Amino acid sequence: MTRQMTGAKMVVQALKDQGVDVVFGYPGGAVLPIYDEIFLQNDIRHVLVRHEQGAVHAAEGYARSTGKPGVVLVTSGPGATNAVTGLTDALLDSIPVVVLTGQVPTFMIGTDGFQEADTVGITRPCTKHNWLVKDTDALGDIIHQAFHVATTGRPGPVLIDIPKDVQFATGTYTPRTKARTARYKPRLKGDTAAITALVERMESAERPIFYTGGGVINSGPQASQLLRELVGATGFPITSTLMGLGAYPASGREWIGMLGMHGLYEANMAMHDCDLMIAIGARFDDRITGRVDAFSPGSFKAHVDIDPSSINKVIHVDIPITGDVAHVLEDLLRIWKARGRKVNKEALAHWWEQIEKWRAVDCLAYRASDSTIKPQHAIQRLEALSKGLDRYITTEVGQHQMWAAQFMGFEEPNRLMTSGGLGTMGYGLPASVGVQMAHPEATVINVAGEASFQMNMQEMATAVQFRLPIKQFILNNERLGMVRQWQDLLHGGRYSQSWSESLPDFVKLAEAFGCKGRAVSDPAELDEAIREMLDHDGPFILDVLVERHENCYPMIPSGAPHNEMLMGDDSTEGAIGSSGATLV
Amino acid sequence: MSALRLKKGTSSKSAYNLRDPHAEGLESHTLAVIVDNEAGVLARVIGLFSGRGYNIDSLTVAEIDHLGHQSRITIVTTGTPAVIEQIKAQLGRIVPVHEVHDLTVEGRAVERELALLKVAGTGEKRVEALRLADIFRANVVDSTLESFTFEITGTPEKIDAFAELMRPLGLSEIARTGVAALPRSDMSTDG
Ligand SMILES: Cc1ncc(C[n+]2csc(CCOP(=O)(O)OP(=O)(O)O)c2C)c(N)n1
Ligand SMILES: [Mg+2]
Numbered sequence: 001m002t003r004q005m006t007g008a009k010m011v012v013q014a015l016k017d018q019g020v021d022v023v024f025g026y027p028g029g030a031v032l033p034i035y036d037e038i039f040l041q042n043d044i045r046h047v048l049v050r051h052e053q054g055a056v057h058a059a060e061g062y063a064r065s066t067g068k069p070g071v072v073l074v075t076s077g078p079g080a081t082n083a084v085t086g087l088t089d090a091l092l093d094s095i096p097v098v099v100l101t102g103q104v105p106t107f108m109i110g111t112d113g114f115q116e117a118d119t120v121g122i123t124r125p126c127t128k129h130n131w132l133v134k135d136t137d138a139l140g141d142i143i144h145q146a147f148h149v150a151t152t153g154r155p156g157p158v159l160i161d162i163p164k165d166v167q168f169a170t171g172t173y174t175p176r177t178k179a180r181t182a183r184y185k186p187r188l189k190g191d192t193a194a195i196t197a198l199v200e201r202m203e204s205a206e207r208p209i210f211y212t213g214g215g216v217i218n219s220g221p222q223a224s225q226l227l228r229e230l231v232g233a234t235g236f237p238i239t240s241t242l243m244g245l246g247a248y249p250a251s252g253r254e255w256i257g258m259l260g261m262h263g264l265y266e267a268n269m270a271m272h273d274c275d276l277m278i279a280i281g282a283r284f285d286d287r288i289t290g291r292v293d294a295f296s297p298g299s300f301k302a303h304v305d306i307d308p309s310s311i312n313k314v315i316h317v318d319i320p321i322t323g324d325v326a327h328v329l330e331d332l333l334r335i336w337k338a339r340g341r342k343v344n345k346e347a348l349a350h351w352w353e354q355i356e357k358w359r360a361v362d363c364l365a366y367r368a369s370d371s372t373i374k375p376q377h378a379i380q381r382l383e384a385l386s387k388g389l390d391r392y393i394t395t396e397v398g399q400h401q402m403w404a405a406q407f408m409g410f411e412e413p414n415r416l417m418t419s420g421g422l423g424t425m426g427y428g429l430p431a432s433v434g435v436q437m438a439h440p441e442a443t444v445i446n447v448a449g450e451a452s453f454q455m456n457m458q459e460m461a462t463a464v465q466f467r468l469p470i471k472q473f474i475l476n477n478e479r480l481g482m483v484r485q486w487q488d489l490l491h492g493g494r495y496s497q498s499w500s501e502s503l504p505d506f507v508k509l510a511e512a513f514g515c516k517g518r519a520v521s522d523p524a525e526l527d528e529a530i531r532e533m534l535d536h537d538g539p540f541i542l543d544v545l546v547e548r549h550e551n552c553y554p555m556i557p558s559g560a561p562h563n564e565m566l567m568g569d570d571s572t573e574g575a576i577g578s579s580g581a582t583l584v
Numbered sequence: 585m586s587a588l589r590l591k592k593g594t595s596s597k598s599a600y601n602l603r604d605p606h607a608e609g610l611e612s613h614t615l616a617v618i619v620d621n622e623a624g625v626l627a628r629v630i631g632l633f634s635g636r637g638y639n640i641d642s643l644t645v646a647e648i649d650h651l652g653h654q655s656r657i658t659i660v661t662t663g664t665p666a667v668i669e670q671i672k673a674q675l676g677r678i679v680p681v682h683e684v685h686d687l688t689v690e691g692r693a694v695e696r697e698l699a700l701l702k703v704a705g706t707g708e709k710r711v712e713a714l715r716l717a718d719i720f721r722a723n724v725v726d727s728t729l730e731s732f733t734f735e736i737t738g739t740p741e742k743i744d745a746f747a748e749l750m751r752p753l754g755l756s757e758i759a760r761t762g763v764a765a766l767p768r769s770d771m772s773t774d775g
Binding site: 120121124125128129130132149154183184307308309311312313316 | 620623624627628631635666669670673674676677678679680682
């Protein structure tokens with residue numbers, strides 16, 4: 001095979017060599033040569049989104065549900081700037097995404113040319129790394145390096161900016177095996193002495209807890225498998241962040257639910273009162289810790305993370321272990337077994353008794369109704385009716401997202417796609433497009449709010465064009481519910497701009513896009529409506545009109561310690577102090 | 585505009601400060617960062633400091649290995665011990681960063697800075713400036729009948745002291761390079 005080719009051809013060749021089967025993108029002047037090469041081949045499918053932000057979220061959905069990097073192709077200037085939100089989202093949630101952008105020709109860079117933007121400058125802080133390619137000979141090498149960087153160590157988004165003259169020019173292609181990837185090599189194996197020190201603590205701990213996060217899922221299926229084995233063998237309780245749901249099954253014996261701001265009472269209380277905290281692939285985000293100086297004050301803390309900068313960033317830990325979760329868990333299990341599989345059985349039994357008492361509080365309880373659909377009930381019914389299916393869930397951002405996390409059970413990793421770190425409204429619909437592309441036979445459901453849905457609803461057209469039978473399950477409270485809830489807590493119930501006015505008729509909207517829709521407001525019809533949505537062979541929008549002023553509980557009010565949660569019936573007045581009010 | 589807008593007694597610290605440099609528990613550390621000499625690498629390092637609110641007291645950069653495409657960035661920064669650890673970890677995450685050395689904890693380092701100072705004056709003051717320059721081993725690199733330009737090399741503190749003395753003698757402009765630093769060899773003598 002000749003290695004001489006144009007830059008545009010190199011792009012397609014490199015993507016094929018990386019095993020890419022789908023690209024999410026949108027054409028424009030600065031990427032026309034690459035689009036021409038896409039036209040001339042059949043190995044890579046191109047999904048034409050309706051907005052570049054949608055392309056990146058779709059790629060994130062694809063990546064998160066497969067473990068493979070998602071690929072995006074967009075034009076210069078506005079194409080690139082539209083991708084910025086998606087890049088930032090992928091950076092905060094550590095999702096491997098490779099974004100290719102067109103750029104004005106090298107000789108025009110710096111002249112404020114048509115559709116010129118300083119793309120590498122704009123995206124430097126929102127990518128793991130980025131490149132401006134100035135020479136066609138370097139292009140192949142850079143693309144292969146980009147895939148390597150995106151997927152190695154802590155995953156993240158990368159961007160390659162390719163000027164149009166570099167696409168047209170002919171150069172020498174560097175195949176994948178010859179690319180200079182060896183230079184970026186994060187450490188995978190954890191320090192054995194530190195792991196042994198942790199095992200010693202595990203043997204005597206009276207109130208241990210596993211606190212796991214998205215890092216377990218990013219480490220790959222092996223990591224989830226090892227985690228299950230470790231948790232099952234030790235009998236320690238396990239909680240997880242939003243990003244880590246599914247790594248350990250929700251039906252598992254040791255599962256005590258999600259923790260954090262809207263996490264379960266038993267999970268937060270156990271975190272507060274534990275004497276040994278084993279953090280694995282989680283980063284002590286402020287949604288988890290509540291007030292930092294009151295976070296789990298009496299515990300000895302170990303932290304496993306592949307990114308050394310995550311360790312001791314927010315919370316000081318006693319045993320830092322830098323390494324890949326799967327590698328560390330393997331060593332941890334081996335050492336624990338070799339030392340005789342010891343745990344403090346008696347103390348553990350007491351610990352579980354205490355946890356059961358917290359569980360008995362039934363923190364997710366809500367007042368049922370026969371006249372209006374309660375949002376929690378809607379999610380519970382969705383969960384019950386879709387449970388047995390090969391199911392992937394995406395969400396938008398808001399109350400519905402938290403209810404989905406609270407009331408749905410995730411049995412496997414890579415089954416929940418949600419915007420955790422950035423909290424991007426408009427993520428879920430395009431993400432569901434990406435997930436469905438990767439899993440054509442699966443049931444893909446986006447649990448949405450009516451406001452978030454409108455942020456990227458143009459992607460319904462993408463779903464219709466590519467015959468992607470995504471299900472949009474809209475919890476329609478006609479409110480920016482989460483904003484309204486905070487205004488309840490913080491601003492005396494003055495609902496400034498948090499009402500969804502002039503909403504579209506979502507059923508007609510579905511029809512306008514060429515798919516099917518249905519609205520449901522009577523609790524008695526809910527099950528039947530959900531069944532119709534699930535059974536329908538095509539994209540579907542189910543507009544579930546729910547109780548408008550329901551608040552999401554439990555809640556750690558901002559600025560409060562994580563063991564002081566608001567429960568459903570508590571008064572919310574004055575729950576947030578003046579120092580908490582400045583927090584987000 | 586004169587480069588001498590510094591208040592009397594202000595030291596060379598703070599090329600770029602986002603956190604209160606007078607807060608309790610702050611330490612000054614000199615970091616040596618070995619990077620691939622590629623486009624944008626300096627912007628990445630500076631963007632990290634501005635984006636995360638770290639201080640830069642001094643920053644120098646130059647290629648040190650042409651064939652290996654490597655540059656050395658020397659950064660003097662202040663922060664609490666926890667922040668200094670974060671800075672090092674965050675620098676280490678940058679893909680083209682190969683090594684991060686904390687010269688302040690890795691043992692004593694040799695730190696040098698070069699400065700050019702223009703001092704204008706006549707008569708007694710001019711003689712006094714020359715005499716002090718001699719004591720500080722500063723060289724005259726340019727002179728007119730009304731002014732001298734001195735070149736001085738030394739620790740930042742030495743340069744601070746020299747500048748302070750030149751001030752009443754007619755110091756009109758100063759340019760400083762920022763700190764270059766290397767760890768001392770085990771057996772070396774102070775020099
Ligand atoms: C892009 C973006 N803009 C603003 C916000 C702030 N925000 C968080 S939740 C929310 C309301 C979401 O409303 P909806 O999608 O209807 O969900 P609900 O809370 O009502 O379930 C808003 C505006 C955000 N997270 N993302
Ligand atoms: Mg809403």
